[in-house]
Amino acid sequence: MTINLSFSQDYFPKNDGVKQTFKNIVAVTNATVYTSSNVKIEKATILIKDDKILEIGTQISIPKEATIIDATGKTIYPSFIDLYTEFGIQKQQAKPRNSRSPQYDSERNGYYWNDHIRADFNASENLNYDEKAAKDLRDTGFGTVLSFNNDGIVAGTGLLWTLNDGESNGNRILNKKISQHITFKRSSLSNQSYPSSLMGSMALIRQFYHDAKWYAAGNSKTKDVSLEVFNQNKNLLQFFNAGDKLNILRADKIGDEFGINYIIKGSGNELEKIDEIKKTNATLLIPVNFPDAYDVSDAFLAEQVVLADMKFWNQAPYNLKILAENNINFALTTADLKNPKDFLTNLRKAVELGFPKEKALAALTEIPAKIANQTNIGSLKKGNLANFIIASGDIFETKNTIQENWVQGNRFVIEKIQPSDIRGKYELSLDNKKYDLNIEGEISKLDAKLTQDKLEYGTKLTYNEPWITMVVKSKDSLASKFIRISGLKSETGLSGKAVLENGKEVSWMATKKIETTEAKKETVATDKKEDKKAPVYYPVTFPNMAFGNATKPKQETILFKNATVWTGEKEGILKETDVLIENGKIIKIGKNLPQKGKVIDATGKHLTAGIIDEHSHIAISNGVNEGGQNSSAEVTIEDVVNSDDINIYRNLAGGVTAANLLHGSANPIGGRAAFIKLKWGYNPDEMLVKDAPKYIKFALGENVKQSNWGDTERLRFPQSRMGVEQVYEDYFSRAIAYKNEWDAFKAGKTKNAPRFDIELETLSEILNKKRFITCHSYVQSEINMLLKVAEKYNFKIQTFTHILEGYKVADKMAKHGVGGSTFADWWGYKYEVNDAIPYNAALMNNVGVTVSINSDDAEMSRRLNHEAAKTLKYGGVTEEQAWNFVTLNPAKLLQVDDKVGSIKVGKDADVVLWSDNPLSIYARAEKTVVEGIIFFDIDQENAKNELVQKERNELINLLLDAKNKGLKTQEPKKKSTGHYHCDTLGEKCREFHAKYSN
Structure with a gap:
């Protein structure tokens, strides 16, 4: 048996999503309208003319000439606003390079000295409106976006425009130049080597701000396009792409230094540092990009997934709820999503887990409108742009869909509006027989089941308000025989005409069943039972990984x-x-x-x-070397302390309580150091010992002259040991001249202020004995050379580190007052350490040099007590002397022996x-x-x-359950667990730490 009713395409036009433009007044009536996130009007009318809202309310007089659209049963919201997109930006292409050698200088004349500064890029001058991408965003509910080119440390300006197909850009653009964009990310258009680390990016941003201020004061004798346009745009909204919880804190720190309130784009892991982020008072842009479940069905591959990643998969959907609970001001963005269609799916999941609907709506409408200083979007009121979406119901519930998106009064149909919900259970009467009809599924895609005496018929239903068609075929029918049912929805149910298998026409009627009290009770009981299956949430630990603490230790x-x-x-x-x-x-x-x-x-x-490691490279984010220049005194490890490095905990397990975090040895003058206490679970700022004397890393030998970098890398000065000496001569001469310029200006002898140079300021601190040198060293000739340079410029070297030929010049070291921080028994691992001996520490100690044993390695640092013990064998020092090599002596070298x-x-x-x-x-x-x-x-x-294993097992079961439910999964991937050393270079650092650190 079969039932079918069909109508021609004339009755059911295909929905192709095209725009409909109205020349007259339009009235959208009988809808539930959210004029803002917390104001709702039932049975409201929106009156529209051209691109504006004329009136909105319940007592609206509709002009006779108006086109009326009945939105009974529908819910209307302001169209969403995304303030962080690259939509419609025509990308510039990098020029092909024939050379494999590094690029050290800028390739753009008349612009800033660093090509990763792209302040001159204006998004509004590089547009290519993409109708397909616009449709994807509109279908997700967006009507307005801020577009910019996310390429470069200073990436230029952005514009605000609507997703209004068919209009000229001039009509779409609401603000041609609304924002200026900063990031830590290098430009894809340049191969310039500097910066190659996060700390280098931070230093470059700071120096650029100083230069912009100096340029604005009219101090420059030459024109710089980058500085000029940057200053012109300094009053625009300032966006910073941080992209990580710790980077949010770093970006805010730069903002505080220069008096800038950045709007900071995060990454979705803000819940891990929520207290610190709250203290910044920054406005955030938060992506709704949750990681897919890991496919852990293979037990061996499952071992590759670290607990931190499993936990974050579980925690990420709660991020918005936690941000809201902490009253952090934030807007939502589709950024980082591969497909905008996942946006609503993820957002609904966050709402289901406790993110309030009104705050979700505000984060998509009012808040971004307020951030953008646009009063004509983000809410529905008289005079505002007619930007709104029509949904089948509550947009934050999975069963409902966006059916239309109106942008500047233009109607974009996503799916045909179907005002009535016909879902439910019916008794269907047909040809003197009774059937049970159950209609369910999403309103836009209904499913029907027709049964009689437990016999189910194959049924296909189509519903285009008010018309209903069904084609039904019996499962037990040997022949392909169908009954065609057609009809209308009425107040009492469903009814119409049916054509039986033999062509006979009959009437039919379906009456909705009244749910009995017992059935309601059963439904309520089922709902309560499901409510008990609350989702499992693994609370954030400090840090949020294996061996993290439930609360910060006190x-x-x-x-x-x-x-x-x-x-x-x-x-x-x-x-x-x-x-x-x-x-x-x-x-x-x-x-x-x-x-x-x-x-x-x-x-x-x-x-x-506690053991103190005088020379460590643990707990550093995104690069230990800034080797793009022969001096990087402007960078500081203090900017990039990584409080989540597991090596902190491993060091604590080895008795280490403090570490001096050093820049690597890629250049003669390296970066500034950071002295930290190993406070596992605390924040970078809480780990830094702020009142400790300040240090900087210098380096001698093979690394700085690029001996082992490969033939294509050997371009940068110096390329010889005598060149290394000349670097120091040049830079300290420049530092003296720089100091003299400032002294003359402060004394009123010169009119224009000198350019503030972070690098030369740092070197001046050395000359003024306010910053101290720890120097990577091996060969006695170079050690002797740097002692002479220091004496010439009247400063003292505090420590020679490595110093494996220190025993040859120990008398000169003692006379100068320089200490030696060495390895216990490393030798022969490269040419310049062929003369190293394990008796080095004892021999230096015997002539009065303050000696410490350091690690330079995350593995060695957790067993420095063993390294100290080796000096008992090699040199015959006492137990107490040996122990002081890793405790009191490094404290003396770091000038903190009054404290630790x-x-x-x-x-x-x-x-x-x-x-x-x-x-x-x-x-x-x-x-x-x-x-x-x-x-x-x-x-x-x-x-x-035991807790780590318990959590892993529980999370693996949750991941397996997610896969069984058909959710998206990703393959387990093994993360690198490498360690930084003195010679770990640039992009290797970035690639490694992008995956490993944060």
Whole structure:
């Protein structure tokens, strides 16, 4: 048996999504209208003329000549606004390069010295309106977008325009030049080597701001197009593409330095640093781009997915809810999505998980309109542009769809409006027989099931308001026989005409069933049962990865009882001694101290000061070298401290409490250092020791003269050891001249202010003894050379690091007052260390040089106690001297020995409790304390490891469930776990840390 009713194409015109332009007044009536995120009008009318709203409300007088569109049962919202797109931007093409050698100089004359500054690009002059891309955005609900060219550290200006096909750009453009755009990302149009790291990008932005201010004051003798247009655009909206939670903080820091309130584009992981981001008071643009589930069905491949990525897959949909709960001002963007169609799917998921609908709507309409200073979009009111969407119902519910998007009064049909919802259960009467008819599915794509006495008929239903057609075929029919049903929706149900298999015409009627009380109860019970299956959310930890803490560890009052205390002071090693820690300081040392706070029985154990690594490259984001120039004194590691590096925790497990984070050795004058405490789970700013003396990395030898960089790389000066000396001569001569220029200006002897140069300011700090040098070194001739340069320019070198030929010049080092931070037993790994010997540390120590043992390696740094122990074998130093090589001596080299490096009353409570003599290979750090906070506790390790496995197993099950439900999945990918060293270069750093660090 079959039922069918069909009509010609004339009755059901194909929806091809074309624009409909009305010459007269249009009235959209009987809709639920959200004029703003928190104002809703039922049964409202919107009166439109040309591109504007004439009136809106419930008591609107509709002119006779108006075209009326009945939107009964529909919901109308302001069209969405996206302030971060590259829509319609005609991209510039990079010029082909024949050379494989690096480019060090700019290729553009008359512009800024760095080609990654593209301030002169105006989006409005490089447009190519893309109707297909416009349709994709309109179909998602957007009517207005801000477009710009996301290419370059200063990427030029953006424009605000509508997605209005068929109009000229002039009619579409609301603001031709609305914004100026900054990012940390290099331009794809240039191969200029600098910057090759995140810290280089930050330094370049700072210097550009200083130069722009200097140029604006009329101090330049030459014209610079980049600086000129940048200054012209400084009052536009300033957008910063940060793209990461830590980079949001970095961008805001630059903004604070120069008095700029950036609108910052994030990445969706803001929930991991929500408290810090909230403190910035920045306005954010948040992408709604959730990671796909990992396909972990293969147990071996599943091992490649780290816990942090599994957790973020689970947490990402909650990001918007958490931002809203913290009252952070943000708008939403389609940025980072491969397909704009995923936008609403993801947004609805966020709403389902607690993101309030009114805040979602505000983030798509009012807030971006306010950011853009546009009062004629983002809300529906008299005089505003007629930019609105018509949805089948609540747009934030999955079952509803966007059916029309009106842009500047032009109607874009996405799917034909169907005012009535015919879904439900019916009793259908046909040819004196009764059937059960169940219509379900999305309004735009209905499914029908027709049954009789448990026999189901194949049914295909089409609904174009008010017409209904069904073609039905019985499953048990041997022949292809059909019944065609056609009819209309009425107030009482459905009815019409049917043509049976034999051609006979009959009437039919379908009456909607009234749901019984028992059925309602059953439905409610089912709903409640489903409600109990609340989604599992894994709370953010500090940091948000394996071994993170549920809360940030706090300071405690701690009493260590009966320990063997290695004081590092003249008191030496004290047996059966107590140490009291309070308020982050060492308060008392003695026997039988009264019990107070947390009491730790240290009987048979050893308590020492925390290990200090004088030369480390852990906890650095996106590049350890800025090697695009022979001097990079303008960059600083303080900008790029990565608080989420797992090596921090591993170092704590090895008894390390502080580290001096150094720039690499790619150039003679490297970047500035960062001295940090290893506060696992704290933020970069909280890790930095702000009152510590400031350092900078210099370097000598093979690396700086590019001996091992490859033939195509050997272009940059210097290319010889004598060239290295000349670099220092040139730069310190320039620094003196720079200082003299400023002295003359400040004294009123010159009229125009000198250009503020971050690089020369830093070198002036060295000359003024406000910044100190730690120098990568190997060969005695170069060590001797730099000592002479320092004496010539009247400054002292604080530390020679590596210094593997230090034993040859130890007497000169002692005379100069320079310390040596060396390896315990590294030698012969490249030509310039062929003369290295493992007795180096002891020999330097014996002539009065302050010696420390450093790591330069994330693996070695977690076992520096073993490295110190090697000096017992090679050189015969005492145990206490050996231990001071990794505690008190590096503190002296860093000039922080008044605060750390030994156990002394008044010093910071940076201590480690060891299970055995700390120089023993059997000793384990049991508790590592930084400023009175326990950051590593071996007693908690088993519990932490069990928690990691528990969370992995639970998340794997959730991922498998997601795959079984048909959700999108991605293949597991193994992440690199490499480490930075002195010679890790540019883009390798970026590629590695883009995946690994944050």
